Amino acid sequence: xxxxxxxxxxxISKIISLTSPKDACRSASVSSVFKTAEDSDNVWExxxxxxxxxxxxxxxxxxxxxxxxxxxxxxxHLCDHPVLLNDGEMSLGIEKESGKKCCMLGAKGLTxxxxxxxxxxxxxxxxxxxxxxxxxxxxxxxxxxxxxLNANNVLSPGTLYTAFFVYRLEGEHSMxxxxxxxxxxxxxxxxxxxxxxxxxxxxxxxxxxxxxxxVGYKREDGWMEVEIADLFIDEHxxxxxxxxxxxLWETNGYIKDGLIVEGFEFRxxxx
Numbered sequence: 001x002x003x004x005x006x007x008x009x010x011x012i013s014k015i016i017s018l019t020s021p022k023d024a025c026r027s028a029s030v031s032s033v034f035k036t037a038e039d040s041d042n043v044w045e046x047x048x049x050x051x052x053x054x055x056x057x058x059x060x061x062x063x064x065x066x067x068x069x070x071x072x073x074x075x076x077h078l079c080d081h082p083v084l085l086n087d088g089e090m091s092l093g094i095e096k097e098s099g100k101k102c103c104m105l106g107a108k109g110l111t112x113x114x115x116x117x118x119x120x121x122x123x124x125x126x127x128x129x130x131x132x133x134x135x136x137x138x139x140x141x142x143x144x145x146x147x148x149l150n151a152n153n154v155l156s157p158g159t160l161y162t163a164f165f166v167y168r169l170e171g172e173h174s175m176x177x178x179x180x181x182x183x184x185x186x187x188x189x190x191x192x193x194x195x196x197x198x199x200x201x202x203x204x205x206x207x208x209x210x211x212x213x214x215v216g217y218k219r220e221d222g223w224m225e226v227e228i229a230d231l232f233i234d235e236h237x238x239x240x241x242x243x244x245x246x247x248l249w250e251t252n253g254y255i256k257d258g259l260i261v262e263g264f265e266f267r268x269x270x271x
Contacts (some may be wrong), residue, residue, distance in 0.1 A: 012037035017046040021075065022097045044071035047099040049156060052078065055092055059083030072263045075099070089134050090254055092154065095268050100156040104166065105147050106263040107135040113144040128222050129262055136170070137259040143180065144249040147264050151186075151233055152242025158235035164225040166262040167216070169201055175260020176201045179213050180250040184229040186242075198226050198248075200259070225263055230269055 015036055016024050024047070037043070048071065049055070056066055056074075061083065069077065075094065082093030082102065085149045089109030097244040107123075112135055114120040122136045137143075155161060163184050183195040199215045202224075216226035231244060237248055247265050250256060 008041070009033060009037045012038040013042050015042075017043045020097065021099050022046045039070075039072060041071040044075050048075055048078075049094065049099070049101050052094075055083055055085075063231050078267050082130060084131070090144040090154075091130050098268055100268040101154070102265070102267050103149070103154050104130070104263045104265040105149055106131040107261045108133060109147065110135075110261070110263065111146045112261070113142060114140055117202065124260075126260075131262065134263075135261040137257055137261070140254050141253055141255060142251050143256050143259075144247070144251065145261065146245065146247045149230065149244050149246075149264075149266070150242060151244040151266070155233045155266060156268070157233050160230060160232050160271075161271045163228040163231050163244075163246060163267045163271070164265045164267065165198070165216075165228055166219075166223050166225045166265050167200065168223055168260040168262070170258045170260055174203070174254065175259065176255050177204050178250070178254070180248055182226075182228045182246075182248050183225075184244060184246045185232060186244055197226065198228070200224070200226065225265070231266075 012034065016027055016034075019027070024038050028035045028179065035237045052074070055078070066074065075097070077092045079096045079155060082091040082104070084091055085110065090105055091104045094100070095102050108131065115135060120138055120140050122138060123133045124136050125133055141208055147185065151161075178201075179199050180199040181195065182198050197213045202215050202217055204215070214226055216224045218224050228246065233242075
């Protein structure tokens with residue numbers, strides 16, 4: 001018996017809503033009944049983060065534009081166009097496969113030593129960045145970049161995340177054959193993943209150094225990223241204070257240049 005001819009569309013929508021966004025999209029190809037059920041607001045309301053309306057309210061999206069979209073369209077808009085919050089210091093979006101929130105704290109939301117000194121750092125606009133400005137390193141001897149995120153309030157509960165440093169290397173930079181230090185620390189003061197040494201330039205040829213350290217790689221969007229650490233957002237967190245601090249530094253004294261910083265990104269871990 002074809003149960004799609006027996007069950008009402010609302011019941012099928014309820015079943016689909018208990019799966020995942022990825023499986024829901026696949027179900028639409030089963031039949032026209034499934035397609036109608038999959039398009040239901042009841043399905044996509046469940047996949048959207050509980051605070052998606054707050055995300056939209058804090059963004060620059062117009063109410064007239066949002067009111068013209070159904071829940072499925074809102075879901076994919078937030079996947080493809082993360083909203084900018086806190087005067088452009090942070091972006092918040094959704095991962096397509098899981099519906100979990102993704103977050104990036106941009107360069108403007110970081111504490112960069114000498115970042116306000118034009119001789120050492122410049123703030124520039126790039127067409128392929130989600131932020132209005134990114135930080136370009138002219139040169140420093142002392143590289144130290146820190147960030148702080150209320151992870152419990154921003155990220156999805158009950159989710160394992162991976163933190164990434166997102167950057168670009170420009171021209172004859174000084175990062176080849178060298179590493180930088182990185183760490184992520186939670187509010188209790190314990191490391192969320194061990195303190196690591198990272199190679200930002202994937203073209204470094206020192207095989208022993210590459211074997212011991214994590215190496216950055218180029219993404220499809222043209223930026224580079226390197227994995228820092230994993231952190232778990234507790235299922236029972238109340239959205240209150242749960243700060244995560246992250247840091248990148250290199251203070252051994254050689255001149256560092258050619259680095260462009262977009263920010264630190266937190267995405268659900270792919271298992």
